[in-house]
Amino acid sequence: MPSNANRQFLDFEKPVKDLIDEIENTKNRQEKTNIDMSDMIQRLEQNIIEKRKDITKDLTSWQRVQLSRHPDRPYTLKYITKMTENFVELFGDRNVKDDKAMVGGFASLNGETVMMIGQQKGINTKMRQLRNFGMANPEGYRKALRLMRLAEKFNKPIITLIDTPGAFPGLEAEERGQGEAIARNIYEMIRLKVPVICVIIGEGASGGAMGIGVGDKVFMMENTWYTVISPESCSSILWRSWDKKEIAAEQLRLTADKMLGFGLIDGIIPEPVGGAHWDYDEAAQKLKDFLIPVLQEQKQKTAEQRVSERIEKFGKMGFWDEV
């Protein structure tokens, strides 16, 4: 987690930045003048929490999208290391290569072995390139499927953490069958005999997200989005301009509360006040606390029950008229 001095701020987070600056100034003054200002500092720190709550109370859909992409936001491996023990990362699709945009491996969650899988974004320029900005290639999806099958073989539940701006639209990706890889994952995930829990922890863009997003339960964290296309691309296609992303975000109803209202997800996982980027430990703890009872509940079912309920769950989604 970045120290306050190294934090990055979105436009609408500016009031919090001002308060943080004020604390720094007060601390400096305290040092120079040797006058005890701890009361004031404490009050300012309390104000920060209030302000964080305040600015995220009534966010627009687009601001929610911005928060999901916050440069300080924790990514998959951060959650895995903070909420599990004994994580053993497993690499490669046994076919082409290891896709660094998709990570996974066995870990102990609350003392029980689970398979953790998710897209991984980079934390700095160099890592962002290595991780391909969280955009997996076909081998990433096939690596994910390999790990899911491994979990199924040893009867371990699967937890996927989704955070991607989309599957990578590249030349080699097409050569190696990006569409087929995602299609295969969706098909196989519906049939998995073990519990599958999916969580959108950041961006949930279209097929790239759904390629690891078919589960018994699908949840979204508070400041995330999940829909059929990114607001930018939607704007460029339907409005024929890149400038309507805010409107597109609104029209797509891509936020967690809307998705829950539609019955397309099963719940919303709370984040620290102001967003997961303010406190990684707390964010991971909240996710862990949420997942443990869900996992216990899912373990009660038989394999056949799980598969038929999954098919039924997604089978009900959609709206139409019958005339």
Add this chain to the structure above:
Amino acid sequence: MAKEFEDFDANLAGEEGKTEETKSSWFKRIKKGINTKTSEKKETPEGLWTKCPDCNYICTVSELREHLFVCPKCRYHHRVNSSEYYEILFDNAEFTELFENIRSKDYLGFTDLKPYKKRLDEIWSKSDLKDSMRVAVGKVGGQDMVIACMDFEFIGGSLGSVMGEKFSRAVDHCIAHKMPYMVISKSGGARMMESAFSLMQLAKTSGKLSQLSDAGLPYISLLTDPTFGGISASFGMLGDLNIAEPGALIGFAGPRVIKETIKKDLPEGFQRSEFLLEHGFLDFIVPRTELKDKLAKVISLFKN
């Protein structure tokens, strides 16, 4: 292929075919789209000439129709609708359409440049099509089968709730009557006006295919020009047999998006059927003129 990139965006945005800009003509059309109602449309007169977009070969429409809309000179496959495919495939062009009564609905009140509701009303008023996919049952070479076929004219053949539901019921019909299933894809991808609901159709349709598979019934996916996005990322690529017409553009991401991403020119023949076959994603490519015979042969092989 020197042809400019297909503008899928225009198709998915509900505009018909290419925009005027991409045609680079000397004249600009002021009014967009065809404003003639179906009822006012005139029958195509015999002897009307048509030009092949690929080789510029000129022939009459009736000659083209005789060749199943395949250019007699260069074998270019013209895009055709479900009605042509049903006529080509079903014995004596006899078939029964299923689930015609399912219609799209603007549940979200989605508005881009136009409200989704208005968009739908406009298409319904000027076309006989009810949505982007039709389902029909009939005989192919004497064998019963269900064929679902997309119509590109209807919002770019986009995958929305209606397609997902028709697809599902078609699978149920196949299971109930022990029939093979074929889907003819021709689509720009998911229907954005239905937002996440359209995305969920990927899982919905895959779940149904899982049931079809458990029932031991064959599923054939025929990919035609063009097939992209949500279709190729779900049932389009999940056939027991994935087959395609020659020269069809098939892929996950559209060529324009890929070009913009990698900032390089795309190789000749990229994302064409032949390219997919070379890379191992198709079982075979079949010309439209041989489609019916080959399909009947395959179905009988599965059966006997």
